[in-house]
Amino acid sequence: MKFSSLSSALALIAPSQAALRFGCSTLTIQRLDPLVEPGNTPSAHVHQVVGGNAFNATMTGDVGEQGTCTTCTFSEDFSNWHENGTYKRVPIMQNTALPNGINGGMTVYYTQKDFNSNGNNKITSFKPGFRMTVGSLKTDSLDAAKKHVGLRFVCLADKGTRFPELPDFPPKSCKGGIMTVHHFPSCWDGKNLDSPDHQSHMYSTTKEAFQESGPCPSSHPVRVPQVAYETLWDTTQFNNMWPKDGSNPFFMSYGDNKGYGTHADYLFGWKGDSLQKAMDNSCMFQACENGKPLKSQNVAAMNKCQVKSLIKEDLDGWLTDLPGMKMEKRFTA
Numbered sequence: 001m002k003f004s005s006l007s008s009a010l011a012l013i014a015p016s017q018a019a020l021r022f023g024c025s026t027l028t029i030q031r032l033d034p035l036v037e038p039g040n041t042p043s044a045h046v047h048q049v050v051g052g053n054a055f056n057a058t059m060t061g062d063v064g065e066q067g068t069c070t071t072c073t074f075s076e077d078f079s080n081w082h083e084n085g086t087y088k089r090v091p092i093m094q095n096t097a098l099p100n101g102i103n104g105g106m107t108v109y110y111t112q113k114d115f116n117s118n119g120n121n122k123i124t125s126f127k128p129g130f131r132m133t134v135g136s137l138k139t140d141s142l143d144a145a146k147k148h149v150g151l152r153f154v155c156l157a158d159k160g161t162r163f164p165e166l167p168d169f170p171p172k173s174c175k176g177g178i179m180t181v182h183h184f185p186s187c188w189d190g191k192n193l194d195s196p197d198h199q200s201h202m203y204s205t206t207k208e209a210f211q212e213s214g215p216c217p218s219s220h221p222v223r224v225p226q227v228a229y230e231t232l233w234d235t236t237q238f239n240n241m242w243p244k245d246g247s248n249p250f251f252m253s254y255g256d257n258k259g260y261g262t263h264a265d266y267l268f269g270w271k272g273d274s275l276q277k278a279m280d281n282s283c284m285f286q287a288c289e290n291g292k293p294l295k296s297q298n299v300a301a302m303n304k305c306q307v308k309s310l311i312k313e314d315l316d317g318w319l320t321d322l323p324g325m326k327m328e329k330r331f332t333a
Helices: 142-146 235-241 274-279 299-304
Strands: 020-024 026-030 047-051 080-084 106-111 131-134 151-156 177-183 226-233 264-267
Touching (some): 177 235
Antiparallel strands (some): 026 047, 080 264
């Protein structure tokens, strides 16, 4: 049997202290990738997408001003995050730290120190048109995966489990599911909104497990928010189907059954100067909602925001091949 994939400036004049944590329900799951494969319908593999409904095969300009709704708690955040997602697609669960009822999606973080405290660094918001990726499909060994600090998997005993962090898929069935964690780099060259590889304009000083990042180098001197997100996959429904030979049954949607190539895309889409206002504030997590300083919305409004699929294909049944790929069937149900 096969299972599928565990598949988002003005310099501050005073230190910033904000830390944001919020939920985004699922906007769409389909084969589109406007950052790496703009205009391709379909893209090479499936992506799970959250954020603003301006998401499309091609996205240019000020994305934050193009959408009419967002799947995120903060109603001024129209950024888009992509993560790969599917043979039988593994469903997504909401994080226990978020309000009940969120339709799958991700937990998104914008921090500038660590998980537990505010800092005193100057933080510069991303500019309209900014985009970046983290991780690489070309990562094909455990040693290489270990070097992508901040891209990790967690075997969940329950939704509150956070350790240990693993550089590849857990080697056993997990009682509470599997969590993927993606930390983006937080040092920017201050000039380029993108680069040919979508990564060179950024520099990562990320450390493990939401620790404070190291100082930025002179080549990338501008500190931007540390963007990270967590996605919880409900693999528990497949625990009694784990192969008797102990081999891992899960695949990323591009055919990776090790997890080495886990990656994510970010397209900035906050409206106006809303993110900068948040970074100038001293709020943390839910204290930043309800106009203090960010506008927010309820779960029903988040779940209502959707985009239509441009690719007509089955992503939820038992499939003999990954969408867009022809692979030899390894297990039979």
